[in-house]
Amino acid sequence: MHIRFDQAELRYGDRMALHPLSLSLAEARIGVIGLNGSGKTSFARLIAGLAKPSSGTVTLDGLDTVADEKAARAKTGFIFQNPGHQIILPVIREDIALGPKSRGLPAADVDRLVEDALARFGISDLARRRPHELSGGELQLAALAAVSVNRPEVVIFDEPTNQLDLKNRATVKAAIGGLVEQAIVISHDLELVSDFSRVLVFHDGALVFDGMGEQAIARYREIAGC
Numbered sequence: 198m199h200i201r202f203d204q205a206e207l208r209y210g211d212r213m214a215l216h217p218l219s220l221s222l223a224e225a226r227i228g229v230i231g232l233n234g235s236g237k238t239s240f241a242r243l244i245a246g247l248a249k250p251s252s253g254t255v256t257l258d259g260l261d262t263v264a265d266e267k268a269a270r271a272k273t274g275f276i277f278q279n280p281g282h283q284i285i286l287p288v289i290r291e292d293i294a295l296g297p298k299s300r301g302l303p304a305a306d307v308d309r310l311v312e313d314a315l316a317r318f319g320i321s322d323l324a325r326r327r328p329h330e331l332s333g334g335e336l337q338l339a340a341l342a343a344v345s346v347n348r349p350e351v352v353i354f355d356e357p358t359n360q361l362d363l364k365n366r367a368t369v370k371a372a373i374g375g376l377v378e379q380a381i382v383i384s385h386d387l388e389l390v391s392d393f394s395r396v397l398v399f400h401d402g403a404l405v406f407d408g409m410g411e412q413a414i415a416r417y418r419e420i421a422g423c
C-alpha cells in the first residue's frame with residue numbers, strides 16, 4: 198500500500214507532537230524508532246486514522262484519512278502497546294469473531310475465518326482461553342489474529358516486543374516476519390527492525406533519518422548519546 202504524508206502535522210493544544218511531514222511509504226516492512234516522546238505513536242496514529250492531522254493530509258492509496266475516513270481505516274490494523282486492552286470480549290475466539298460478525302457474515306463463514314486466523318498464527322489451542330490466561334507473546338498473536346481477520350493491508354505494531362521474554366520475542370518477531378501484509382513496527386527493540394530496508398528515526402516530533410535499518414540505528418544511537 199502507498200502511504201503518503203503531505204505536510205501533515207499533529208498538535209495537541211500548543212504541543213507539537215509531529216512537525217509538518219511529507220513522505221511516501223510503500224515498503225513491506227517499515228521500522229519507526231526514537232526516544233520516548235519523539236512522535237512515533239503520533240505518526241502511527243495518523244496513518245491509522247486514530248488521529249486527524251492538525252494540518253496537511255495523510256492518504257492511503259489515495260484515500261484521505263479524514264475525507265475518506267471509513268475506507269481508509271479499513272486498510273489498517275493497529276496492535277496497541279498493551280494488546281490485552283484491545284481484546285474486549287472475554288474469550289479469544291469470540292473476540293476474533295467480532296470483526297467478521299460486524300460485517301454481517303453468515304455464522305459458518307465467521308467460524309471459518311476465525312479458525313483460519315487462529316491457525317495462521319498457531320494459536321488454535323488458545324481459542325477458548327481468556328486474555329488473562331495468555332502470555333505477553335500469545336496476547337500479541339491473539340490481537341494479530343483479531344486484526345488480520347478484518348483483512349487490513351497494513352498492520353501497525355506499537356512496541357510489540359515490549360516486556361516480552363526472549364522466547365515470546367522470537368515468536369512475535371517470526372509472526373511479523375511471516376506476514377503477507379505490509380507492517381509498520383514502532384520499537385525500542387532495535388534488533389527487531391535492524392534488517393528492515395526502511396527505518397524512520399524521529400526526534401522531538403521531527404523525522405531526522407529515513408533509510409536502512411543499521412544506519413537508522415546508528416543515527417538513533419548518536420541522538421541518544423550511547
Ligand SMILES: Nc1ncnc2c1ncn2[C@@H]1O[C@H](COP(=O)(O)OP(=O)(O)OP(=O)(O)O)[C@@H](O)[C@H]1O
Pocket residue numbers: 209212213214231232233234235236237238239240
Ligand atoms: N493525547 C495527548 N495529549 C497531549 N500530548 C500528547 C498526547 N499524546 C502524545 N502527546 C505528546 O506528543 C509527543 C509525542 O508523543 P508520542 O506518543 O507520539 O511519542 P512516542 O515517540 O510514541 O513515545 P514513546 O516511545 O514514549 O511511546 C510527546 O511530547 C507527548 O507527550
